[in-house]
Amino acid sequence: MSLFDVYPLYDVTPIKAQDVWVYDSKPTKYLDLYGGHAVISIGHSHPKYVENLTKQLGDIGFYSNAVHNPLQEALGERLPVQSGCPDYQLFMCSSGAEANENALKVASFVTGRKKVVAFNNSFHGRTSAAVAATDNPKIVAPINAQQEVEFLPLGDLDALAGVLAKGDVCAVIVEFIQGVGGLDISTKEFYEGIDKLCKQTGTMLIADEVQAGFGRTGRFFAFQEYDVQPELISMAKGMGNGFPVGGILIHPSIDAEFGMLGTTFGGNHLACVAALTVLEVLEExxxxxxxxxxxxxxxxxxxxxxxxxxxxxxxxMLGIEFDFDTSALRKQLIYDQHIFTGSAKNKNLIRILPPLTVQNVHIDQFFDALKIELEKI
Incomplete structure (x- = not known):
């Protein structure tokens, strides 16, 4: 076998997808309530998305960040305004892990510090500092563990205050709705308290919006449910509707310097068109x-x-919780009911992360199928 075998695979081979539907070669039609890890925001193969990317590919698909790219400039103008973060600056990359890695790097540059605070059950990516800030020792290699990260209970403001008072933390990184960890949300007082403590101690607040961003929660970003102003906002997944796109929005108080950040593929022409099309469809x-x-x-x-x-x-960005391990139930939903759902670190949870174009009739189909499978159990 030539592939490095790191993924446990379901016996499904998609060959086509349209809106909330995925088709295999048999052909079997699947209802997609997982969106490929919350990636599909405006529906599979949205006609405007296909048209815009096809046209762009016929013009120019890629060149480096050493030349002007008007599409990047257009995205840098539109995204902050449409997202409700005017005056923030955009740096583009190609994935959520890369977005968080760069956000942590900026925070360290600005503060001159290197320690990070993250929270229990967090997931921020698989690269060097991002994986060290992820609460899963199984995916943290020894080379990652050299990073200075302290994990705190989600919701414990007193513990956070004690750590930040030492003055050695460059960033607090938080998902305002935890994704892989199991959809946990703390209180308004906690999230707004994080922001206040960060401001008081000169610590950068990083809002990890990789999964929650681009409208998934009903707001453009999940942190906008609260009165907070992060210095750095990371995003990816729904940003490109399947095209590999990531980025960070950087508060205007942070000054850029040549060479501070860099990327080969980030912000390429196709990536920009993908993100601009997503913004257009979200609004329209x-x-x-x-x-x-x-x-x-x-x-x-x-x-x-x-x-x-x-x-x-x-x-x-939903999860339904049971009092039993749902892995067998999820398999039944895939193989017997032809419905994709997601798992979480919380084994009793099923994650629901459909394209934002999903309709009530599709939700009804899911619950009708769930009833059938629960009766079997």
Missing amino acids: ENLLEHALRVSDHFNARALDFPQIKGVKGRGL
Whole structure:
């Protein structure tokens, strides 16, 4: 076998996808309620997306960041305004891990410090500092463990205050809705308290919006539910609707210097067109508001299931929790009901991260299928 075998694979081979549907070669039609790890934001093969990327590929697909790229400049103008973060500056890269890695690097440059605070059950990526700030020792190699990271309980403001008072922390990195960890959300007081403590101690606040950003929660960014102003905002997944795109928004108080950051593929012409098209479709189709409406329907349907112990998350970044390991149930949903869902570090949770174009009828299809499979159990 020529592939390095690191992925446990389901016996499904998609060859085509359209909106919320994925098709294999048999052909079997699957309802996609996972969006490939929350990546598909405006639906698979959205016609405007296909048209714009095809046209751009016919013009120029890539050149380096050593020359002017008007598409990058257009994205740098539109994204801060549409996201509600005017005056922030954009640095582009190609993945969420790379976005968090660069955010941590900027924080260290600005503060002159190297320690990081992260939270229990966090997931920030698999690269050097990002994986060290991820609460999963199994994926942290010895070379990553040299990073200085302290993990604190989510919600413990007193513990955070004690750590930041020492004055050696460059950044606090937090998911305002934890993704891989299991959709946990702390309190308004906690998140706003983090921001205040960071401002008081000269610490950079990094909002990890890699999974929650680009409208998934019903706001453009999950942190916008609270009165906070991060110095750095990382993003990726839904930003490109499947094209590898990542980036950080950087507060205007932070000055750029030549050579401070760099990337080969980040901000290439195709990546910019992908992100610009996503922004356009989010606005034209009112997908943020739509996400909240569908979320309300999802929550209402979940009330009919006594087996569901709770619905976690917001918007279309959701988890349904049971009192048993859901891995077998997820397999049944894939193989018997032809519905993709996601797992989490919390084994009792099923994650729901569909394209933002999902409709109530698709949510009904899921719950009808879930009823069938729960009756088997």
